[in-house]
Each structure stands twice: as C-alpha cells, then as structure tokens.
Amino acid sequence: MNGNLLLQYGLFFGVLLALTKPMGAYLARVFQGERTLLGRALGPFERLVYRVLGIHADDPMDWKQYALALLAFSGVGIAWLVAILRLQGVLPFNPEGFPGMSWDLSLNTAVSFVTNTNWQNYGGEASLSPLSQAAGLAVQNFASAAAGIAIAVALIRGLTRRSTRDVGNFWVDVVRGTLYVLLPLSLVLALALVSQGVVQTLDTHATASLLQPVRDADGHEVTEQVLSLGPVASQVAIKMLGTNGGGFYNANSAHPFENPTALANFLQILAILLIPAGLTWMFGKMAGDTRQGWTLLAVMLVLLLPMLWLGTAAEQGGNPMLMPLGVDQAAGPLSAGGNLEGKEVRFGIAGSVLFTAATTGASCGAVNAMHDSYTPLGGLVPLWLIQLGEIVFGGVGSGLYGMLVFAILAVFVAGLMVGRTPEYLGKKIEAYDIQMASLAILVPAAAILVGTAVAVMAPAGRAGIANPGPHGFTEILYAVSSAVGNNGSAFAGLSGNTPFWNLLLALLMFVGRFFIALPVLALAGSLAAKKRVPAGAGTLPTHTPLFALMLVSVIVVVGALTYLPALALGPVVEHLQMIAGR
Amino acid sequence: MKTLWKAVVLLAILTVLTGVAYPLLVTGIAQAVFPWQANGSLIEADAKVAGSALIGQPFDDPKYFWGRPSATSPVAYNGASSGGSNLGPTNPALADAVKGRVDALRAAEPGFDAPVPVDLVTASGSGLDPDISPAAAQYQVPRVARARGLPPDRVAALVDAHVEGRQFGVLGEPRVNVLDLNRALDAGL
Numbered sequence: 001m002n003g004n005l006l007l008q009y010g011l012f013f014g015v016l017l018a019l020t021k022p023m024g025a026y027l028a029r030v031f032q033g034e035r036t037l038l039g040r041a042l043g044p045f046e047r048l049v050y051r052v053l054g055i056h057a058d059d060p061m062d063w064k065q066y067a068l069a070l071l072a073f074s075g076v077g078i079a080w081l082v083a084i085l086r087l088q089g090v091l092p093f094n095p096e097g098f099p100g101m102s103w104d105l106s107l108n109t110a111v112s113f114v115t116n117t118n119w120q121n122y123g124g125e126a127s128l129s130p131l132s133q134a135a136g137l138a139v140q141n142f143a144s145a146a147a148g149i150a151i152a153v154a155l156i157r158g159l160t161r162r163s164t165r166d167v168g169n170f171w172v173d174v175v176r177g178t179l180y181v182l183l184p185l186s187l188v189l190a191l192a193l194v195s196q197g198v199v200q201t202l203d204t205h206a207t208a209s210l211l212q213p214v215r216d217a218d219g220h221e222v223t224e225q226v227l228s229l230g231p232v233a234s235q236v237a238i239k240m241l242g243t244n245g246g247g248f249y250n251a252n253s254a255h256p257f258e259n260p261t262a263l264a265n266f267l268q269i270l271a272i273l274l275i276p277a278g279l280t281w282m283f284g285k286m287a288g289d290t291r292q293g294w295t296l297l298a299v300m301l302v303l304l305l306p307m308l309w310l311g312t313a314a315e316q317g318g319n320p321m322l323m324p325l326g327v328d329q330a331a332g333p334l335s336a337g338g339n340l341e342g343k344e345v346r347f348g349i350a351g352s353v354l355f356t357a358a359t360t361g362a363s364c365g366a367v368n369a370m371h372d373s374y375t376p377l378g379g380l381v382p383l384w385l386i387q388l389g390e391i392v393f394g395g396v397g398s399g400l401y402g403m404l405v406f407a408i409l410a411v412f413v414a415g416l417m418v419g420r421t422p423e424y425l426g427k428k429i430e431a432y433d434i435q436m437a438s439l440a441i442l443v444p445a446a447a448i449l450v451g452t453a454v455a456v457m458a459p460a461g462r463a464g465i466a467n468p469g470p471h472g473f474t475e476i477l478y479a480v481s482s483a484v485g486n487n488g489s490a491f492a493g494l495s496g497n498t499p500f501w502n503l504l505l506a507l508l509m510f511v512g513r514f515f516i517a518l519p520v521l522a523l524a525g526s527l528a529a530k531k532r533v534p535a536g537a538g539t540l541p542t543h544t545p546l547f548a549l550m551l552v553s554v555i556v557v558v559g560a561l562t563y564l565p566a567l568a569l570g571p572v573v574e575h576l577q578m579i580a581g582r
Numbered sequence: 583m584k585t586l587w588k589a590v591v592l593l594a595i596l597t598v599l600t601g602v603a604y605p606l607l608v609t610g611i612a613q614a615v616f617p618w619q620a621n622g623s624l625i626e627a628d629a630k631v632a633g634s635a636l637i638g639q640p641f642d643d644p645k646y647f648w649g650r651p652s653a654t655s656p657v658a659y660n661g662a663s664s665g666g667s668n669l670g671p672t673n674p675a676l677a678d679a680v681k682g683r684v685d686a687l688r689a690a691e692p693g694f695d696a697p698v699p700v701d702l703v704t705a706s707g708s709g710l711d712p713d714i715s716p717a718a719a720q721y722q723v724p725r726v727a728r729a730r731g732l733p734p735d736r737v738a739a740l741v742d743a744h745v746e747g748r749q750f751g752v753l754g755e756p757r758v759n760v761l762d763l764n765r766a767l768d769a770g771l
Contacts, residue, residue, distance in 0.1 A: 007752055049595055053588050065585075072589040080593060126663050135601035142600040143593070171588060178596065183604060190608045191615070197636050200612040200620045205662065208624065208631040211764055214640045216657035227622055227634055227661040234608040238600075251664035254707030256636040257622065262754025318700065319671045325681050328697035328717075335717035336755040341676065341704040342666040345650065345713040348755035370666035370707045373676075467670035493668030578672050 002331055005312065005350040012266065012354060013301075016273055020297065023274055024281020030180045031153045031173065032286065033057060038180050049175055060166035063525025066154055067518055069170035070147060074114050074514075077140055081110035084136040094129035095204050101127070108502035113137050115513035116144035116395055118239065118246030118365055118488035119505055121497040125228035125249050130204065137246060138235050142186075145242030146177035148397030151517050152279060155401045156286050158524030159425050162532045167524045181275070182242060189271055190237035196267075197260035200233040232258055240271035243395040245365030245488040253355070253368040254344055265351050265368060272364045276393040279400045287425050291543035296403055299551050300361070303392045304385075308357045311374075311381035315339050316349045319375060320578060339378065342370030353378070360385040361392035362399060365488025372467070372475065372491040376575035379491070380567060383478050386485040387448065388559040389441065395486060398513075401520045405437045406558075407542065408523070410551040412437075414540050424542060426532040433526055436519040443515040444484050445562045451480040451508050452566065460500035466493030470577070474570035479505065484512035625765075632765070637661055638712040639761050644690045645729035646767070647714070647722050649760040650701055651683055654709035667705040680704065691725035713757035716745045730767070740766060 029036050039046075050057060061069070084091065085106035089099045101109065105121055112119045118141075124133065150173035157167045194200050206227045213223045232248045236258055239246055253259040253268060277297060284293025316338040318329030331337035336348030343352045352369035359366050360382035371382055385392055391402040408424055412434050415422030422429040455461030455476045464479075465472035475491040482489055483505040490496070496505065541547065612620040623635040633639055638649045640658040652658035653667035669676040683703040688695060699718040719741045727734040744763045748754050 004748070004752070011752060049592075052595065053591055055588070068585055069589070072585045073592065076586065076589040076593050080597075123663060123665070134605045135597055138605065139593075139597045139601040143596055171592060174592065178600065183600065186604070187608065191611060194608075194612040194616045194620050197619045197623050199622050200609050201622075202609060203621070206622050206624060206631060206634075208633045208637075208661075210639050211633065211761065211768070212639070212641050212643050212646055214642065214657065217655060222657050225633065225637070225639060225659065225661045227624075227637060228664075229622055231605040231609055233612065233620075234605040237608075249664050249708075251666065251708035251710070254666070255664045256634075256638075256708060256710055256712060260623075260636050262749040266753055319676075321672060321677050322680055322700070322703075325677065325684055325703075326695070326697055327680060327684065327700050327703055329700045332717065334720065334756065335699050335701065335715035337700060339671065339704075340701045340706075341669065341671070342707045343704075344707050344711050345701050345715055345757050346711075346754050351754055368707065370668055372668040372670060373666060375671050466668055467673045469672065471670035471672060491668070492666070493670070574670075574672055 008350045009308070009354060012269065016270060016277055019274060020277045020281050023278025024285060024293065027181065027278050027282040028285040030176050031282065036180060038184060042179055046175060046179055050172070053171055055169065055171055057169070057172050059169050061169050062165040063154070063167050063521045066167055066170050067521045070151065070517065070521070071514070073143070073147060073170070073174070077114040077143055078110045081113060081136055081140060082106045084132055085109055088129055088132050091129070091131055093131035096129065098127055098129050104499045104502035105497055108506045111506040111509050112488065113140035113244070113246060114144055115486050115509045116148055116242070116244055116363065116398065117483065117486040117509045118244045119483055119490065119509065120246055120488070121502060123250030124247060130202070130230055133235060133248060134231055138238060141235070141238040141242050141244040141246065142178050142182050143174070145182055145238070145244065145396045146174045148395055149177045149181070149279070150174050150397065151520060152397035152400040155404055155520055155524040156283050158527035159404070159427060160286050160288070161528050162530065164528050165525065167521070167528050182238060185241050186234070186237040189241060189267060190233040192267055193233045193236060193264055196264040197257070198233040198236060198264065199229050199257045200231055201229050202231065203229050205229055229257070236268070237271070239366055240268045240364065241275060243272060243276070243362050243364040245359065247366060253366050254370070259368055262346055262351060265347055265355065268366070269355050269358045272358045272362045273393050275396045276362055276399045279397065283400060289543060292425070295543050295548050296407070299548050300392050300403070302548070302552050303388065303555065304357060304361050307361070307381045307385055308354065311353045311357055311378050312349065314375045314378035315353050317375070320581065339375050342373030344368065356382050357385065358393070359489060360487060363390035363395035363485055363487045365482065367489050370492060371478070371489060372493045376571040376578055379474065380571035382489065383474070383481060383571065384559065384563065384567065386481045386487045387563045388555060389444065390485045390487060391555065398486065398516070402440070402516065405440045405520065405523070406555050407551055408433060408437045409441065410547070410554045411540060411542065413554055414550055420538045423533060423539060426535065427527050427530050428533060433523055436523040436526070439519040440516045441558065444512050447484045447508055447511045448481050449562070449566065451484065451504065452477050455480060455504060458500065460498065461504070464495040464498065464501055466495065470570050470573040474574065477566055477570050480508060483508040486512050633761050635759070635762070636712055637710050641760065641764065644725055646764045647719060647726060647760050648702070649714055650706040650711040651703065652709040653705040659710055661710060664708045664710055666707045666709060691728070694724055696721065712759050712761060714760055716741070716756050716758055719758040719763065726767070
C-alpha cells in the first residue's frame with residue numbers, strides 16, 4: 001500500500017474522530033430538548049408544527065404508542081409514495097414526459113425509500129420526473145432518517161431512564177431531528193457540493209455538441225450529447241447524511257454530476273459516517289459516561305479497519321485475468337492502477353474502496369464504484385459488512401440501536417460465563433430483554449438466508465443473474481443481504497425490475513426495518529420500566545477494552561457462523577477460480 | 583385513527599418543507615453563488631455548448647486522445663443514461679472486451695506494444711468519466727503525434743501541461759481531462 005493511500009485514509013478518520021464529539025454534543029442537546037443556537041431561529045416554526053399536530057413537546061409515549069406512531073408514519077409514507085410514482089405521468093413538473101411506474105416497481109421503490117434502504121430498480125435520470133425525485137423520494141430521505149434516529153433515541157431513553165413507561169415522543173423526535181439536524185446539515189453540504197460541480201437547477205437537461213461525432217449501436221451518426229440535469233445537490237446531501245443512498249442518477253455517486261471531485265468524494269464519505277459516529281457520543285452523554293460511547297465507536301472501527309485493508313489490498317492487486325492481455329495494473333506516480341473496471345479515475349482505488357467500506361458498514365448504499373465489478377475478495381468486504389447487521393456505524397439511528405442490541409447480547413454472554421445476572425448501564429438484562437434482542441438479530445439473519453435460498457431456487461430469481469458462475473450466486477446473495485440490511489447498494493448487474501424481484505425485495509426490506517425496530521422498541525419499554533441497580537463488585541464494566549473485545553467477538557462469531565457457508569459458495573469460490581486462472 | 587391523522591399531517595408538512603422549500607432554497611443560493619457549477623460546468627465556444635468540463639465525450643479517431651471505455655447505451659458516453667458494465671472480474675465477457683480494446687489500441691499504432699494502462703481498457707463506473715490517468719495519456723502520445731504530423735515532444739508537453747494533480751496534493755488521483763486536452767490539440771497546441 002502506497003503512502004498517499006494511507007495518508008488519505010488517515011486524514012479521513014482523523015477528521016471523522018475530530019467531529020464525533022461536537023456532532024454528538026449537538027445531537028444530545030437536540031434530543032434532550034435543550035436550547036440550541038438554531039432553536040432560537042426555528043423555535044417558532046417548531047412550536048407551530050406541534051400546534052398543527054395537536055401535541056406538546058413533552059407529551060409522553062409508552063413503547064407501544066411510539067411503535068404505533070412509527071408504523072402509521074411509515075405506512076402513510078409508503079401509500080403516498082406509491083401514489084406519486086404511479087401517477088407521475090399525469091402529475092405536473094414532468095417535462096420529459098416520463099410515464100407512471102408499474103405497480104410492483106412503485107411498491108418496491110416506496111418500501112425502499114420509507115425503510116431507509118433506497119434500493120433502486122430504476123435509473124433515476126431515465127424514469128423519474130423532478131416532482132417524483134424531490135417531493136416524493138427526497139422527503140422520505142429525511143423522514144426515514146429522522147425515524148431511524150428517533151428509534152435509537154427511544155432505546156437510549158429506555159436504558160437511561162428508570163421506573164417509567166415514557167420513552168419520549170415519536171412526533172417530537174422526528175420533527176426535531178429533521179429541523180435541527182438533517183435540514184441544516186444538508187443545506188451546508190449541498191452548497192459545498194455545488195461549489196465542486198454537483199448540479200442544482202430546475203432545468204432537466206442541456207445539450208452539448210460532440211467534438212468528434214460518433215456512431216451509435218445501430219450505425220446512426222451522433223453529434224450531440226444530452227446532459228441530464230436537475231436538483232441533484234439537494235438530494236445527494238441528504239442521501240449521504242441520512243444514510244439513504246438513493247442516487248439522482250443511475251450511476252449514483254460515480255456520476256460526475258453527482259460526485260465531481262476528490263473533495264466532493266471526501267465530504268460524501270464523511271457525511272455517511274458523521275451522524276452515526278456522533279450518535280455514539282450522544283449515547284455516552286445520555287448514559288452519563290462518555291466512555292460508553294467511545295467504546296462502541298472503537299468497536300465499530302475495529303470491525304471496519306481490517307475490512308477496509310482487505311478491500312484495498314484486493315482491489316489494488318488488480319484482476320489476474322487481465323494480466324496475460326498486456327494490461328498494466330501496477331500503481332505508480334502516473335496511474336492509480338488496480339482493478340479499475342467500474343471505477344472512476346479521479347477516485348482511484350483509495351477513494352473508491354473507502355467509499356465502499358463506509359457505505360456498506362453504514363447502511364447507506366450509495367456507490368461511487370460498481371461493486372459487481374470488484375474482485376471477489378473486494379466484493380466480499382461490502383457484502384459481509386452488510387451481513388454483520390449494519391452496525392459498523394450503521395444507518396443513522398439503526399446502526400446505534402443495532403449495536404446496542406449486540407452490546408446487550410454481549411453482557412448476557414459474559415454473564416453466562418461467570419454466572420452473574422447480566423446488567424447494562426445498571427439495568428438488569430432478563431429473559432424478556434434477551435428474547436427481544438435475539439429476535440432483532442435472528443429474524444434478519446433468517447430472512448437473508450431463506451430469501452437467498454428462495455431466490456436461487458426460483459427460476460424467476462435466477463433469471464435476474466447477469467454474470468455466470470459463483471459470481472451470479474453472489475449477485476443474489478448481495479441483493480437479498482442489501483435489502484434486509486436496508487443498505488440499498490447492489491451487485492447491479494442483477495436485473496431486479498421484475499415482479500418477482502420487486503416483491504421479494506420489498507418484503508425483505510420491510511422485514512429488515514420493522515422486525516428490528518419493533519423488538520428494539522419493546523426492549524426500550526422493558527428497560528425503561530426497570531430500576532437502576534448500582535454497580536457492584538460483580539458488575540462487568542462496559543467501557544473497557546475488555547468489553548470492546550468481547551463485543552467484537554460476539555459480533556464476528558454471529559456474523560461468521562451465520563454467513564460463512566453462503567460466502568464460501570460465492571466470493572470465496574470465485575476467488576479460488578480467479579487465482580487459478582479459470 | 584388520531585395517530586394516523588397525525589402521520590398524514592406530519593408527512594404533508596415534511597413534504598412542503600423538505601420536498602419543496604429545501605430544494606428550492608438550495609437552488610436559489612446555488613444559482614446565485616455558483617451559477618456555472620450549478621448548471622453543469624458547461625464549456626461555451628462560439629455561442630454553442632461544446633460540452634461539460636465534468637462529463638467525458640466519446641473519441642475513437644486516432645488523432646484524438648481516447649478516454650475510458652464507456653458501457654452506456656445505445657451510444658458511449660450517453661449523458662442521459664449513466665452506468666457501468668457490471669461485468670464480474672471472472673466473467674469471460676470482461677476479458678474479451680478488454681482484449682478487444684487492447685487490440686484496437688495496438689491496431690491504431692502498429693509496432694507500439696508497451697503494456698496498456700488499465701484505465702484505458704476498463705469501463706468506468708458512470709460511463710461518463712471525463713478523465714484518464716497521466717500514464718494513459720502518455721501511452722497515446724506516439725499515435726496522436728503521428729496522426730497529426732506533430733513532433734511527439736510537443737504532444738507530450740501538452741499532456742504534461744494538462745495533468746491535474748491530487749486535490750490539495752492529497753485527495754484523489756492525478757488525472758488528465760480528455761475533452762480539455764483534445765480541444766487544446768484542435769486549437770493548435
């Protein structure tokens with residue numbers, strides 16, 4: 001690995017760690033209802049929203065009311081989005097005259113955006129009007145992200161409050177998260193991206209003449225290039241900050257209008273991990289011990305960095321199948337080298353692999369390089385990061401609550417080892433809590449394995465495969481894992497726009513969101529009702545390197561035991577074939 | 583029922599706020615502060631749009647530098663339909679495509695069989711990549727110089743003048759904007 005590559009990685013994680021505490025401190029103020037600088041400007045608007053909703057900022061909710069509000073908000077979101085996408089053809093602001101989406105594609109897309117997945121079975125610039133992009137999809141980018149953060153905050157309240165049923169108010173959490181966190185950050189990021197060249201206009205296209213006319217696939221002469229434009233920067237900003245990942249363009253953040261420079265790339269990767277990192281600090285703050293948050297952040301980094309190294313080594317090593325053809329894949333001062341199929345020159349290996357690791361460790365799913373064309377081990381990295389449960393930073397909110405579920409499992413396992421009643425942050429972890437934590441871990445795992453089996457056995461599932469051999473199996477495994485993990489990235493050769501795939505993936509995305517969120521909220525309710533027991537001699541401290549190691553082990557063991565057989569059939573076999581030259 | 587109603591009302595508010603007001607606000611500021619970037623970094627020449635500084639164009643004439651192979655259809659570098667090939671690393675179709683591109687480069691400059699820089703024979707992720715590596719530009723200097731009847735030194739010097747280093751010396755990779763370089767060639771160096 002060359003020096004510049006390490007410098008780029010080091011700079012990135014340095015900036016991320018430097019921003020963790022300020023971001024977390026701000027998040028803590030917002031979700032504990034304290035005054036913020038923005039609160040003075042936007043406070044009147046916030047109170048107006050509460051009046052229209054008929055609520056007060058301190059109205060309590062128990063976990064069932066909180067869950068019901070989440071389900072209602074998500075259900076209405078899905079219905080509204082389906083309606084917009086189906087009716088696109090007759091709605092205004094559709095200058096290119098795109099028709100409405102098919103029922104199965106619109107359902108898939110609606111579930112996809114409401115569950116914060118942003119799996120895309122369509123090419124944005126070739127099928128969606130500006131109205132659908134902005135008033136339909138972009139709204140859910142905010143709403144689903146705010147809902148995810150709200151669930152995490154409810155779980156933290158459950159862990160830190162005592163003897164109460166109140167886990168906070170869903171509506172208030174969504175409004176404050178949107179108004180004070182997502183909107184201002186998006187505004188700043190969007191303008192920074194425009195300065196780098198991300199487009200932001202109400203025009204839908206520009207036409208340029210080609211310097212050299214060429215012929216298309218049918219032999220017709222082409223002299224012009226139509227450049228697709230639109231309100232891109234505003235959507236890209238929230239797609240990264242909200243870990244949504246749905247691109248304006250089909251090529252997502254590989255498209256030069258969506259991600260034009262190395263600095264834009266740096267900011268986009270930073271935006272994926274900024275809020276998830278800040279949430280760990282907020283957790284420590286609300287728990288009254290910031291070391292608790294740093295411990296979780298350390299666990300995330302310990303899981304991410306080796307995967308980043310593996311991916312970098314695999315991609316920089318290049319594709320041995322191209323060696324006999326006279327292709328130079330070595331890195332040097334004049335060329336990044338490596339496996340560049342599906343990658344952009346301006347990002348090279350470092351900017352592509354770092355993006356890939358961040359977007360799949362977090363459940364973002366935006367891509368700046370085509371994962372389908374990664375080397376087998378390079379492609380295993382995003383796949384396994386998704387399968388670990390989207391907790392390595394994870395989605396905004398969902399990453400933290402997923403990690404907290406594993407933390408509860410880890411103290412339980414530790415408790416079994418030494419024969420003590422497990423406790424986390426002074427809360428006794430009892431049978432009901434472990435049942436809920438197990439559900440949140442086992443249901444998604446089962447959904448990935450069963451979903452993959454169904455898709456591999458069904459002719460309609462296999463029909464989507466683009467690449468032959470074990471790589472085709474990996475395409476299916478990746479799609480199913482991405483849907484359940486609410487990630488949204490793809491081995492994009494897979495043809496997903498068929499009724500079979502649209503419906504299967506919609507179901508899996510739904511399961512992956514709500515069959516984790518509901519047990520987590522039940523856990524929040526159960527924990528909130530408990531008393532807090534003071535730490536004693538037999539208490540396992542949860543802010544130490546020892547606990548971090550324990551937590552990493554539990555996550556890796558669960559992730560490895562569940563998925564290694566499936567991974568062996570896909571990327572591992574392909575890797576062995578590749579180095580054998582077949 | 584009350585919960586459902588609250589959900590409808592909040593979604594309506596968010597639609598106006600994040601779906602209409604926010605993109606319009608960003609558009610307004612962007613158009614006022616960064617009008618060139620916000621509209622696609624368009625290159626104007628002779629009162630016509632000659633391309634975008636950020637989007638590549640297709641080239642296959644020996645007298646021009648060629649860019650990254652593009653997987654867009656029905657024509658390469660289709661600015662209205664981006665995307666990569668999504669060919670897997672062990673797919674025979676990938677090796678075949680790469681072999682075809684290596685052969686085409688060698689046929690355009692017979693007798694010159696140095697190893698081909700990888701970015702020149704692999705399709706980009708967007709199909710619109712405007713850049714090639716400096717190595718890929720230098721590789722093409724003999725062909726372009728011969729096709730144009732220019733001394734190779736002058737063409738090589740032009741390439742060197744068009745190399746953009748890493749941003750702030752750290753981020754990204756060194757690159758050459760192909761459209762920019764070819765326009766400079768046409769302008770008579």
